[in-house]
Amino acid sequence: MANIQNATLGTGCFWCTEAVFNMVDGIEEVISGYSGGHLDNPTYEDIGTKTSGHAEVVRITFDADKISFEKLLEMFWRSHDPTTLNRQGNDVGPQYRSVIYYHNEEQKVIAEKSKQSAEEVKLWDDPIVTEIAPLINWYPAEDYHQKYFDRVGSRNPYCTFVVGPKVEKFKKVFEDNLKK
Secondary structure: OOOEEEEEEEEOOHHHHHHHHOOEOOEEEEEEEEEOOOOOOOOHHHHHOOOOOOEEEEEEEEEOOOOOHHHHHHHHHHOOOOOOOOEEOOEEOHHHOEEEEEOOHHHHHHHHHHHHHHHHOOOOOOOOOOEEEEOOOOEEOOHHHOOHHHHHHHHOHHHHHHHHHHHHHHHHHOHHHEOO
């Protein structure tokens, strides 16, 4: 029987995050959504006001017998810039913050150790500002956001210039962990 677990991560735009994690062996499902805010059932428009408190995140359902939470976090640190507060590239606002929402105490300990390790090895020149917080809520994003890069890809300039290069870089760094 599979050891199915969930992780909730924010690395800026959820189109990018979903696109890279969808390629990983051992990941059963990736759903774009919103977490961490005070508004129930927020919409993309609500998030865009920068007042709901939510971050764009993905809920990753994974088989921990095939890929560990530690490995997911290694991918997390290398798939975005965790040193920029409330932004990733041209995406600016608290909804684009770098965040790990842990589901239990074990994930909290692993996340804190992983962050400390990334800082110690100087994975990034600047200090890491990633928030590590308990998961208090999660809402799936609207259907049109799900698997966006897979569906739209090169027809959207943002995907061509932002998501596509991120996916290609991720493939090179983690080629041994990709679905065959």
